[in-house]
Amino acid sequence: MGLPLFWRDLLLDCAPFIVRLSRLYELAENKMAIVAVMNFIGWRVNAKVWNWRRRLFVLEDELVEECVELLTSVVLEVDLDDRWV
Secondary structure, three states, X not given: OOOOEXXXXXXXXXXXXXXXXXXXHHHEOXXXXXXXXXXXXXXXXXXXXXXXXXXXXXXXXXHHHHHHHHHHOOOOOXXXXXXXX
């Protein structure tokens, strides 16, 4: 079991981002992005963590904003095991 992957692993309660945000996944340059690295860089809307194959359309920008809102509500803690509350 390796490091959690941003697009492929279940990070939130409903579905992996590869499913939930499939349109963004298709446009992502790094489909094997690691959660810890993305968190370290920061996942603000215009952060360098978001690398796309082309410029995003308005609808896709809105998907990024939705994703960022979801992610900013999550607190990652290094020394604790993951668990549902």
